[in-house]
Amino acid sequence: MDEAELAKAKAAAAYNAAADLFDHPVSSFWHRFGRRTVERLELRGGDTVLDVCCGSGGSALPAAETVGTDGTVIAVDLAERLVALGAAKAREKGLANLEFKTGDMLALGYPDASFDVVICVFGIFFVPDMVSATKELWRMVRPGGRLAITTWGPDLFEPANTAFWDAIRIERPDLLKGFNPWERISTPVGLGQMLDEAGVxxxxxxxxxxxxxxxWPDDWWLVAMGSGYRGTLSQIGDTETLARVRGRNLAAIRDCTAIMTNVIYSIATK
Incomplete structure (x- = not known):
């Protein structure tokens, strides 16, 4: 399995595992930032939209509401359990113009210039070659259309993030990551450089x-269990070690009342 396929498999496994807590109220930021991305796009009625790495619909649902019955939204994610969550919400809201599907954003097969808008919220950094992935998204944007890529800013989930990896370092150093994938584009300059390399x-x-x-600190553990951290936690296996990781992590943030969620939004017109 090459690097790209391994990255896809890991992302799908992590977020399928996290699906049971992905929509927990303590993780409301998924939908808050998805809606904010859509608001910044100022979508028009009748627009055709592709939303990749869609999760459970943080940006796809408000996009479908905004483009109306004359517009269409196709929402794609590798994690079929998140796709199922999103599809259920679309049915509940009566959004017949929104289709959720499981798929790889790099192999969707749509022709050039297929969409008025392409959206990727908190997903582009999971691809090892972000430049090639962005080129593929840009290819599907029609002339005059827009590409929106939203990513995390610096110090994501601090101070809880550092406490989490410190606990992993002590209990399961073999699972320690050298960096979090979003750190590659966690500044406006870094994101801008990546987009420029992709021809955006x-x-x-x-x-x-x-x-x-x-x-309370337990809220952080719900965030971790309902996000990409679940991929690491799922590999721990035995419940005693997992309990020690949780205990060390929460003890280190016992006085923490908030975690950082800095965000960088980008919109480019073709």
């Missing part, structure tokens, strides 16, 4: 500082 010119890039309140 003159993007409008906005960095926004933010945080997610925690009522």
């Amino acid at each position: 010119t003159n993007p409008d890039i906005l960095a926004e500082a933010g945080n997610q309140p925690l009522a």
